[in-house]
Amino acid sequence: MRLLHGRPLAERLAARSRERSRALLGRDVHPALAAISVGIDPAANTYLQRLVRGGKAVGIAVRDISLPRDATERAVIAELDRASRDRSLHGILLLTPLPGKLDEGHLVDHIAAPKDVEGVNPYNVGLLLDGRPQFVPSTAEAIIELLRFHEIRLAGADVVVVGRSTVVGRPAAALLLSEDATVTIAHKSTNDVGALTRRAAIVVVAVGRAGFLTGDMISQGATVIDAGINMTPAGIAGDVDADSVATVAGALSPVPGGVGTVTTALLLRNVLTAAETQTAGG
Secondary structure (H helix, E strand, O other): OEEOOOHHHHHHHHHHHHHHHHHHHHOOOOOEEEEEEEOOOHHHHHHHHHHHHHHHHHOOEEEEEEEOOOOOHHHHHHHHHHHHHOOOOOEEEEOOOOOOOOOHHHHHHHOOHHHOOOOOOHHHHHHHHOOOOOOOOHHHHHHHHHHHHOOOOOOOOEEEEEOOOOOOHHHHHHHHHHOOOEEEEEOOOOOOHHHHHOOOOEEEEOOOOOOOEOHHHOOOOOEEEEOOOEEEOOEEEOOEOHHHHOOOOOEEOOOOOOHHHHHHHHHHHHHHHHHHHHOOOO
């Protein structure tokens, strides 16, 4: 079985980002990202720390804006509106999951579309679904970029995406359709997920349940992309039971070291794109 490591691709992306960042600095533009969290959870905190380290490596300042877990929706909106107006910030990321009392669907309306580097504002969601992507959720984009980098054929491939979240499953399905794959989405109300995944050449899983996809749920030689990040007593784990899947799959993206590594690099790349666009006339 082949492991689809993300680090070589992430390093390539970072090298190009450093060049772009230097060009911006040459124009006295200092690219910056606001990472806004509300009672940050362990998985989101891991991602934030990767962003801070990655940003430092490519010349992007990552401003950590942490709100308490009991912050009201009005307080979060005020912070998003403030960041949207702040010309020194070029990108805004609202870290999830959010406490249950907050309406994520309403909050993302307050992220200015030109700074929406995670592609969650309805404007950017609409462009993606219309086949004209501008900013795309970085984990979804990382799935496609990882498959391309490892030369996994997408055109004509039968793909099952397990999970329908707005930041992974749905946008990944839209991107796969743009690559001419035949895409099926399975979710919590799907009667027999295994019946679908066993017919697929490529399985993408993003459900937030450690070890959800097992070897008996895939076909011999299938490519499996694990987009899950779960905190367990043993450390970070994906949504794939790697031991059983490894005996059947032809290729598997590891966790850690697969999709997540590329996700960080792509989010930072989006910050540079936003900075370039916002300062093009300066």
